[in-house]
Amino acid sequence: MSDPIPAVLDRLDAGQSAALDRLTALLRIPSISTDPAHAGDCEAAADWLVAELTDLGFEASKRPTPGHPMVVAHGGAGDRHVLFYGHYDVQPVDPLALWTRDPFDPVVEETANGPVIRARGASDDKGQLMTFLEACRAWRDETGSLPCRITVLIEGEEESGSPSLVPFLKDNAEELRAEVALICDTGLFDDREPTILSSLRGLVGEEITVTGPDRDLHSGMYGGPAMNPARVLTRILGGLHDDDGAVTLPGFYDGVAEVPQEVMEGWRGLNFSAEAFLGEVGLADLAGEKGRTALEMLWSRPTAEINGLSSGYTGAGFKTVLPSEARAKVSFRLVGGQDPARIRESFRDWVLAQMPGDCRVTFADHGAGAAATMTMEHPAFDAARDALGVEWGMPATLTGGAGSIPIATHFQTILGMDSMLTGFAKSSDAIHSPNEKYDVSSFHVGARCWARILGTLGG
């Protein structure tokens, strides 16, 4: 039997218009997960996907959760078994006045950079998840079946904190576990270079409240003898970084590995300018650890950030208050093998050790997730590198993710599998903002990429 991939790709090329019609139908459903008024629309989006997946030969069902339903589908056969993950819910559309058209009445617009489909969710994540389903459709239409065993999981709460996700993964671990997860919710580097995420940073969120006097005092009555908790807090947090930008917490860098030479080579080859990256937000100098590149600081090095500070009087004018308490929200981005629980403990111990006898401190846990570092052992990674390189006309690079995508960590910790994250979004897609769009080329080339990847995995 000859290689079916060329014929599958031809089908995708020939079927572009019908594919856009299907995406349009899904985009018409205003499945805003955070707004209870749209709960029925979330159900409708799940129903639409169940019908679509059933039409593609999957055994598909809508699965209830305490929130919006999950869509789970099983299809194909063979030794290779992949899980595809996406989400059908979208962000709210406010401010509506800034949209050039109804966010749920999608249309293909011609722009200077080619045709785009404009609607809420066009890029995040309906357009991206449909690249995968269109690839499945082309395979089914051409060969009568899917090229490998595929489980599909599409959630409806990604834009509202995924409250049902972890319990659902735990309750259905056996059913959902595959060799690898395929996730299409990221973008092209510099809007043109295909990438695969080899790691994602973890996150520890922490809040500390330092209390001194049991009430706000007048600084003219008590200033001098009475300890000011804002003095204590700034003193402690002011020591969180050393002069070279490194985090001073004991043991903070335990489990932080150097980036493999070949990955660093790839990063150096990216069209990335630290000057331009910082210049765009009014900055010029790298603030992280001395001697590290900007991409290391973003992708492979942990950080400590103060996300919020409050104490005393912060309104207009002046009040000579000696505040009773001072608060800070602090977060740590984690990499590699850093243990979130140990980082939190180290921070708390470090703060406690610096507290003067007269102040008390309380801590609030604002969640944590370990970094996800992909082993990249599954053949899906190589398949994706090849497919992306051919389709986008330049080699795919392994990049790090500066942010935290909890689903990848959950798949690792709950289902024990890597996630192969790739995607075709562009910075101009305006996800979460008015006038979101997805390039028709992203949609089409994306589907071609998945068709190749599935073909390689099934071959």
Add this chain to the structure above:
Amino acid sequence: MSDPIPAVLDRLDAGQSAALDRLTALLRIPSISTDPAHAGDCEAAADWLVAELTDLGFEASKRPTPGHPMVVAHGGAGDRHVLFYGHYDVQPVDPLALWTRDPFDPVVEETANGPVIRARGASDDKGQLMTFLEACRAWRDETGSLPCRITVLIEGEEESGSPSLVPFLKDNAEELRAEVALICDTGLFDDREPTILSSLRGLVGEEITVTGPDRDLHSGMYGGPAMNPARVLTRILGGLHDDDGAVTLPGFYDGVAEVPQEVMEGWRGLNFSAEAFLGEVGLADLAGEKGRTALEMLWSRPTAEINGLSSGYTGAGFKTVLPSEARAKVSFRLVGGQDPARIRESFRDWVLAQMPGDCRVTFADHGAGAAATMTMEHPAFDAARDALGVEWGMPATLTGGAGSIPIATHFQTILGMDSMLTGFAKSSDAIHSPNEKYDVSSFHVGARCWARILGTLGG
């Protein structure tokens, strides 16, 4: 001629009831200066005082200002010339529901600690200023005249920032200048020990805003390479005190003198417990300069305090924002010869020297006033020590004022004279709070004190 003082004191004793009636009449006028609805009441209080002073033989007048009027009066004759200062305006009364009776319908109540007169302004400052006028009345009634030359200045904006005061002092400096100012707006130490203030701390109010990126960033997108202004701010302010509680600004202690031995002796003799003082607000340890006593920290040592901190997200929950700016309100309490302008400049220079290239800082000036240190050369100080000692049954102590009373500084800088500050308020008077009161004993013994002081000055 025999010493008229005993007879003057007898008159005060015999006239207690009529004196309380006069105070009651003044307290009935709701002269709340901060509330424009009470502007007419401020006029009425000024009119009442002009009539009262005229009745006492003063040449008294109500003098317009852009705000509420001043009352100025001249009376008596002789070589000694003193200026008495008080204020007829009062604080607002909210929350009214917490008052046990109408705040402007005063009555003498019997309490476990003796009779009190309860009303807004009973202590601050109508009751206190009336102690002086009652002393004048007793002298006039007994001897037909005032014992020395007296100028009276009573303002109506003390509780609302005294916006008209400095221009009025400058415009009328020749008319108002005397040898010394007598001010009755302070209290008894430990609610029983008579004191004279030998110094008041000054104040510099400053606000700093550190700006990094030109907008709030996502810490998952920029955390690492992008400088966080909250890190810069805490780093800088965390270094404002050294390990021994001293302020680290260069030149900060220039002009700060040691307290004279005899004054320190007096402080040691006061019934003051640092433990109790701090314990009342939930603290235990002295936070100021190592090796200094609590009273030194309050009265003779300068301080630096953070009065407000704000940056990033401070609401419930967590936001991984990398804030664009971080702000702090900072104040310095000054003593002795510290120059407010130099302290501000030193702080700004010190902050600027620590700014990383990528951050900008702006400063806002929230006012300044030098400390007031009394030379205590005028005989009014000795006269007051003697009078207070006799009347209260224990030696009067020279104390410092931890707060800042701008009028004393203005009298020093604009009119070139010391202020002799004494007063008879108690901590239980609840000034600025619901159910303000003044002890009838404070009112009566206070008047006896002024009668003695005036007699000594006129003798």
